[in-house]
Amino acid sequence: MMNDSIGIRSLAISFGGIIRTNDYWLENFPELIPQEKPKRVRISHSREFTSGQNVLDIWSQAVAPYLSDPFRGNVERRVVDIDESSLTLEYRAAKDALNAAQISPQEVDLMIVASLFPQQLGHGNAVYLAQKLGLNCPAWNLESTCSSALVALQNAHALIQTGAYRNVLVVVSHTASQTVDDADSLAWSMGDAAGAFIVDRLKPNQGILASKIVSTAATCGAYVHELVTDAQGQPQIRTRTGENVSTLAETSVDFVRTCCEGVAAAAGLTLADIDFFAFNTPTAWYTSVCTQALGINAAKTINLYPRYANIGSVMAIANLYHAAHECKISENSLVLVYTKGASATAAATIMRWGDVALGSVPTSPLSLTQEPEKIHLAEIQKSSISREKLLAASLQQQRQMLETYLLEWLSHSLQIPISQINQDQPLTLLLGSLMGFLFKTQIENDLKVQVPIEKFFGENNLNHLIEMLLNQLALTKVLASTSLVNTDTEEREQLTL
Missing domain, CATH: 1.10.1200 (Non-ribosomal Peptide Synthetase Peptidyl Carrier Protein; Chain A)
Structure with a gap:
């Protein structure tokens, strides 16, 4: 248990300047869209959800309602404009977090940066961002795919705890729209964003209580990153799904249970004690998978996937930001954050929320309603074979x-x-x-x-x-x-x- 009053002091998020709706693919890549809208797939599992239920049952039933949608729950995604990059998004989020905390760049003791993907091939954005912000402190790169924010938070906490640094600025970004081919349906799910937070000492009994991080080596090969050249002959990273992609589903329930139940035990709590859960949302149905796997009330969480799609390591920060902005969490709320990074780590952190200062509010969505996500059960069909x-x-x-x-x-x-x-x-x-x-x-x-x-x-x-x-x-x-x-x-x- 880490009850030493160190945690998040301010929080900010930044997004690509273009809000891309499904119309972009309907107009430019109509061949990707099924000509007939498929009806809901009937899954042959009729049991109620329980914490001990079959992993694939939970995943399949969570997915099934979205199979009636050719875009699989994708509605909007923010992508970078021609004059934007991971570095520009990181800079905006970092400046916003510093301003919200009323800290000058010269007062920052350390900056940890996780860029997926950095602006240049090779090492990450840390030194370039430090230069752009005018920092006088060390800055280094860290990467653990979608769990980067929580892994960086744990590192920052430990370094402040030892007295090595007084505060740490953490900045993460995800600009995967630049690495996928728009003619690949994987592009439907990719959004661009950056998030930043200041880790500092808080009021007594606030801050991080415990963390649990495990390896996700079983998911290696779920995504493949290849070096290609663009139309101008410039090198570029290209991302596609790999042949091991099914492990993302097959391991989803085990990882969320291991991390969330483990971190609750480490903090001396139960999941029933938690006021709010922030899960990563790489798909429209992932929140449903997590809530059903843990047996918790869906009203205790948030699903921003229809608004932002998959924004990688920024998902945890965006979920926390919107939860605080919408008063779903407030000072002294017990908050559990869970993330799962493919070919990296899965992580969970429990914190007692402090008086967290928020950066500026992102641009509102174009077409979404505020109707909360509901958990749907699939229709039942008995198999004709055995x-x-x-x-x-x-x-x-x-x-x-x-x-x-x-x-x-x-x-x-x-x-x-x-x-x-x-x-x-x-x-x-x-x-x-x-x-x-x-x-x-x-x-x-x-x-x-x-x-x-x-x-x-x-x-x-x-x-x-x-x-x-x-x-x-x-x-x-x-x-x-x-x-x-x-x-x-x-x-x-x-x-x-």
Whole structure:
């Protein structure tokens, strides 16, 4: 427990100057948008949510309501204008945080900067930002993807605690719109922002109470960053989803439970004691995943995804800023912040909120209402197939049953006739990564088999998937018959003795 009254003194956020709505893709990349709006996918799990529920059940049911939207819950995102960069966003947020705290640049003892992605290739923005701000103190770069803000907060707390520094300015940014191809649907979810906060000594009993940080090495490969050249021949980082992207869903519940329950125990509290939860929101449904995994009231949190989309490491700061601005948290509120960074760390921090000064209010959204996010349950559909029925059928019957089952799921999910589904078409083109993950989850729950996520990537098609499932069933039959033979042999031996 860290009850030494060190925490956030001021908070500010800054966004790209362009508010880009879905109309941008409808006008410029209509081929990315399904011609028919798909209906909600029916997930075959009917249980109520509990803290011990199956991980994929929670994720699948949280995702399902958004499958009726071709943009998957994306509404608006802020992206940098032609004269903006990660450095300009960081500068605005840092100046705002300093002004809110009434601290001059010369009074800052240390600055920690996390730029995803920095303005230049190579090292991060720290030294350039320090120069632009006119700081006289050390400044260094730190990076832990979407958990950068909480990791930097823990570092700042520890350094002030030891007496090495009096205060620390933390600045994080996320400008992923510059690294994705607008012709890739991944671009729908990418926003640009920066956030900054001053870490300092607060009133007695306020500030950070405990932190819990764990590795997310299991998600390595979820995203791929490649060096390419742009139209002018200049080097540029290009981001795309990787073949390990399903681990983001598969690990989501375990990480949020490990970090949040762990940090509560370290602070000597329970989750019921927390007044407000700030979760990172890399997707429209992530808040629902977290609240259901922890069994907490959705009224105790906030979901800014429709307004800002995925703003990476700035999500935690933006959620805290808006929660304080909208009076969802106030002085002495117990606040738990959770973030999960792919290929990095997951982190949770509990703090007793101080008299935090806020920077200027961001530009209002163009089209959003203030209706709070609700948690939706998916519609229920009983599967027409089971592992037992398949094992009792002949090989030819198994093939026909699997083909019918898979085609019916695809037809219903994609809202197209079965006759229009090309079984030789790669599944990744037919489904995309999100629908592919749900397809995998449905098969595993209905048939009680493990389907490698690789079967939904590359050139793998529906016929390949059927062959793999038939092999799995054949192996199951062989193992079952071997087990029976061994049992009979043991019984005969016992009778002989």
